[in-house]
Amino acid sequence: MRTHSGAGLMEAAQAAGQLIGGVGAYEAGKYNKAVAETEAVEAQNVGAADELRVREAARAAIGQQVAAQGSNGFAMGTGSAIDALQQSQINAALDAMQVRQEAKSRARALRIQGAIAKSQGDNALVQSMFGAASSTYRMQQDWASARRGSTPRPTSSGGSEGGGNALYEGP
Template sequence: MAEALSIGANIVKGVGGFVASRQQSKVLKRQAREEENAGALQSLRIREQARKVIGEQLAGQSSNGFMGGTGSALDALTESQANAALDAMTIIRDAGTKAKALRSEAKMKRTEGYFSLASGMLGAASSVAGMKDDWAQAGQGSSAQHQGGAS
């Protein structure tokens, strides 16, 4: 009876590890998508804010009597646009890097699940082999007693 419980426990442990790893992998993949979505949203916000600031700069230049969008005023606007674009790209890159790391971790979790399942099945097979060996030894011991008692 204990051997049968050992076989069942190994199988349950292996399947449980496999199922848990699949769930963890799904969660990590979902987090990766959320990171990318959050990065894209933050990038859009930066661009919107930059357009607002650039518009205010242009209006400020014109209100001070400068000819807006020319000379050093144009340089200031160009610099603001470049900085906003760099900030947006940095956020997208960082979100992509986090997402890639999460997907890599998800892949490792799935691999761990397969190893857990294989380990459980090997443990069950080992228990079965041990039971057969015990039965064989028990059978030899009882037949030897019967043979020894008959002589």
């Protein structure tokens, strides 16, 4: 019988270990989600700063373009000179939009990564609960099986068939 109680303790320790592991995975998932959210916000901030730099660089380039047109004898702001300035502004706006879209995409990917980490933690916690419950159920079943045969057999009130101390052997 002593080996059985050792097995029961081992199963109880396994059930507790499963729960602890599940809680740890759950907490790690929550933490990783928070980290991913922080990184997503940072990616958006970096994207906004990059977009600002693109717009400032474009304004400086357009200013140089206007100055170059004037120094080359073009009538500034007319004809092909204005067309060149408009195209430069369009290109600058497209570059800024691309930078903003890339930052949004990075942030979205990080948030999805965080949501996946959180879901994995949630699933690990649920799985550990089922595993611990299953281990506990098996332990109870093993205990019940081990006790079978050691429970005193019920005696009838009027007889002495075999005495009142006989052990019930089970089915």
